[in-house]
Amino acid sequence: MSGLLILLVFLLTGISVQTLLDLPVPGSIVGMLILLFVLMLLRRTPETLQSTSRVLSPLLPLFIIPVSVGIITQKELLNEHGIALLVILAMSLIPGALVCALIMTKRSDP
Amino acid sequence: MIATLLHTPLFWTALTIASFLLGQRLYQQLGNSAFIPPILTGIVLICVTLELTGTSYQTYMQGGEYLHLMLGPVVVMLAVPLYQFIHAMRKEWLRISLAVSLGSATTVGTAVVLVHWWIGDQAITATMATKSVTTPVAITLSEQLGGISALASAFVIVTGVFGALLIPPLLKVTKLNQPQAMGLTLGVCAHAIGTSRAIELGTRESAYAAMAMTLTATLHAIALPWLV
Numbered sequence: 508m509s510g511l512l513i514l515l516v517f518l519l520t521g522i523s524v525q526t527l528l529d530l531p532v533p534g535s536i537v538g539m540l541i542l543l544f545v546l547m548l549l550r551r552t553p554e555t556l557q558s559t560s561r562v563l564s565p566l567l568p569l570f571i572i573p574v575s576v577g578i579i580t581q582k583e584l585l586n587e588h589g590i591a592l593l594v595i596l597a598m599s600l601i602p603g604a605l606v607c608a609l610i611m612t613k614r615s616d617p
Numbered sequence: 618m619i620a621t622l623l624h625t626p627l628f629w630t631a632l633t634i635a636s637f638l639l640g641q642r643l644y645q646q647l648g649n650s651a652f653i654p655p656i657l658t659g660i661v662l663i664c665v666t667l668e669l670t671g672t673s674y675q676t677y678m679q680g681g682e683y684l685h686l687m688l689g690p691v692v693v694m695l696a697v698p699l700y701q702f703i704h705a706m707r708k709e710w711l712r713i714s715l716a717v718s719l720g721s722a723t724t725v726g727t728a729v730v731l732v733h734w735w736i737g738d739q740a741i742t743a744t745m746a747t748k749s750v751t752t753p754v755a756i757t758l759s760e761q762l763g764g765i766s767a768l769a770s771a772f773v774i775v776t777g778v779f780g781a782l783l784i785p786p787l788l789k790v791t792k793l794n795q796p797q798a799m800g801l802t803l804g805v806c807a808h809a810i811g812t813s814r815a816i817e818l819g820t821r822e823s824a825y826a827a828m829a830m831t832l833t834a835t836l837h838a839i840a841l842p843w844l845v
Binding site for chain 1: 691
């Protein structure tokens with residue numbers, strides 16, 4: 508439970524910082540970066556945070572379902588552009604994947 | 618009685634949890650295939666139920682809100698794996714940073730240009746920019762960017778399924794399929810769904826995929842709001 512409280516405290520801090528500085532980055536991301544910074548200072552992850560992460564991570568998709576169901580409010584848009592969007596999503600993967608894999612490929616020196 | 622139930626917010630909360638669990642069961646039954654992620658089954662089941670009962674999204678969301686609320690803390694929680702990855706990638710940080718930033722910029726850039734050129738709708742273009750980011754971050758981001766959050770999650774899921782399907786054969790054909798290249802590419806281009814595909818391929822692949830997914834999401838979350 509204390510892990511969840513830590514997350515909420517950092518989330519609220521992130522939201523406050525975002526509002527205060529009028530940042531275009533979402534408050535939860537700001538909170539995440541502040542937490543990351545704190546972890547780097549601590550040089551370890553507290554056990555309570557680790558156990559909360561183990562419990563919550565597998566549930567992540569569940570928390571996304573409600574917003575995703577909102578797709579039913581976009582039927583007109585999908586009727587009009589659905590196929591084009593599918594084609595774009597598939598095509599745009601190819602150049603990105605090649606750039607990524609090329610950079611990561613280690614050449615064995617002759 | 619059924620009419621009352623359909624207007625009770627907690628009924629929809631319960632049904633969402635049930636659909637997710639059913640999706641998980643189906644996923645396990647089919648040998649953890651990356652092509653039927655539990656979230657997809659969950660979404661389809663809820664959408665079909667809403668259509669059949671003629672329930673509006675607003676009514677559903679009164680119950681869905683309880684689960685949606687957890688999105689904020691879960692995004693903050695990404696700092697935990699990110700910290701571990703940053704620690705682990707010290708030796709190769711330059712190569713990894715380059716691959717993550719240039720690779721993801723290429724795929725997102727291509728998609729954004731294509732949407733702008735083909736469809737030309739501002740909100741869809743803004744939403745498309747979030748397509749390579751893991752869903753919780755994409756939803757939060759698209760709200761910030763003036764996109765359509767419901768569409769963001771559809772783009773992300775479709776990208777993930779396509780990526781998991783296309784990337785392994787593509788890299789095999791081009792002989793770029795060393796474990797670290799395969800894993801990182803799946804993580805950058807197909808986020809969580811690509812990562813679950815990478816788990817099937819091996820431990821090196823899955824470690825690189827999980828790292829790449831988290832790095833991509835963070836990088837985009839910071840950079841996109843300034844660019845769009």
